[in-house]
Amino acid sequence: MIRNTRQRTAVNAVFDELEGFHSAQEVHARMRAAGDSIGLSTVYRAVQALVEDGELDSIRTDAGEAIYRRCSARHHHHLVCRACGRTEEVEGPTVERWADRVAAEHGFVDVTHSLEIFGTCAACHRAGAPSADRPG
Amino acid sequence: MIRNTRQRTAVNAVFDELEGFHSAQEVHARMRAAGDSIGLSTVYRAVQALVEDGELDSIRTDAGEAIYRRCSARHHHHLVCRACGRTEEVEGPTVERWADRVAAEHGFVDVTHSLEIFGTCAACHRAGAPSADRPG
DNA sequence: GAGCATGTGAGAACTGTTGTCGACTGCGGG
DNA sequence: CCCGCAGTCGACAACAGTTCTCACATGCTC
Numbered sequence: 001m002i003r004n005t006r007q008r009t010a011v012n013a014v015f016d017e018l019e020g021f022h023s024a025q026e027v028h029a030r031m032r033a034a035g036d037s038i039g040l041s042t043v044y045r046a047v048q049a050l051v052e053d054g055e056l057d058s059i060r061t062d063a064g065e066a067i068y069r070r071c072s073a074r075h076h077h078h079l080v081c082r083a084c085g086r087t088e089e090v091e092g093p094t095v096e097r098w099a100d101r102v103a104a105e106h107g108f109v110d111v112t113h114s115l116e117i118f119g120t121c122a123a124c125h126r127a128g129a130p131s132a133d134r135p136g
Numbered sequence: 137m138i139r140n141t142r143q144r145t146a147v148n149a150v151f152d153e154l155e156g157f158h159s160a161q162e163v164h165a166r167m168r169a170a171g172d173s174i175g176l177s178t179v180y181r182a183v184q185a186l187v188e189d190g191e192l193d194s195i196r197t198d199a200g201e202a203i204y205r206r207c208s209a210r211h212h213h214h215l216v217c218r219a220c221g222r223t224e225e226v227e228g229p230t231v232e233r234w235a236d237r238v239a240a241e242h243g244f245v246d247v248t249h250s251l252e253i254f255g256t257c258a259a260c261h262r263a264g265a266p267s268a269d270r271p272g
Numbered sequence: 273g274a275g276c277a278t279g280t281g282a283g284a285a286c287t288g289t290t291g292t293c294g295a296c297t298g299c300g301g302g
Numbered sequence: 303c304c305c306g307c308a309g310t311c312g313a314c315a316a317c318a319g320t321t322c323t324c325a326c327a328t329g330c331t332c
Binding site for chain 3: 137138139141143144173174175176177178181200
């Protein structure tokens, strides 16, 4: 049975007040700072549960850290600035259809996909942010 | 000054023989197994240098591990069976153009993207493989 | 070949994450 | 309302991947 605990509720609530992506550690620190007594393990368990429930959306930073945010109902992808980390949601039926079609052509079923776009946002580009090229 | 050492050359050479993505640790193990004496730190340094030189391409797995491969002339994506792990390379100008366009519309420059498609391949589907959904 | 900046490598340190385990507590039943 | 107990908590240890350290080795320039 899945219980409705103070901690779980609290973690969930944090993401109501927060925009964008935040790491488990950050959430933990934020809660502790706010006087909320909660363990780090619990935060990790909570965010994982929330991701499974589809409440949160998770991606991994370039540094390998997992970051989370409230998931909007729509299926979408992320456009991430590699200099300042700013994230924008983008969506496009084009790519959805393409992915499904390609998978189907190869005989794959039950298809999902993950797509992230990285670049340097206008502000950072103006600021002359360095950019590590990443062809691929 | 950047020196041309035996180790650096050797790491680079490994990726000539290897297809697809491989972790630094795997490369290290492989080299040791082949009787090549090299330290793990050195492998890390080497792959990082190679990435900076544009010789290698790096992405991060879901588990947070960094994996590398020779940057192929062709840009393509992966279609991965979530049951047996079989991977097929797919490519499509559609999605490339879409990603670039979307990024440009948001004022992003110097754009790259990462896309993986997950599904159950025909063989595994016939075998009745289970599947874990991952919205996002 | 000499000098020396740069690279190497074993191991320690660090970071983010997951596991452990005794104590705790929501929740359904009585 | 209280009981019982399975699900949960949380401090801490354990882990994995990566980076740092530093004494030693070695390519490169002269």
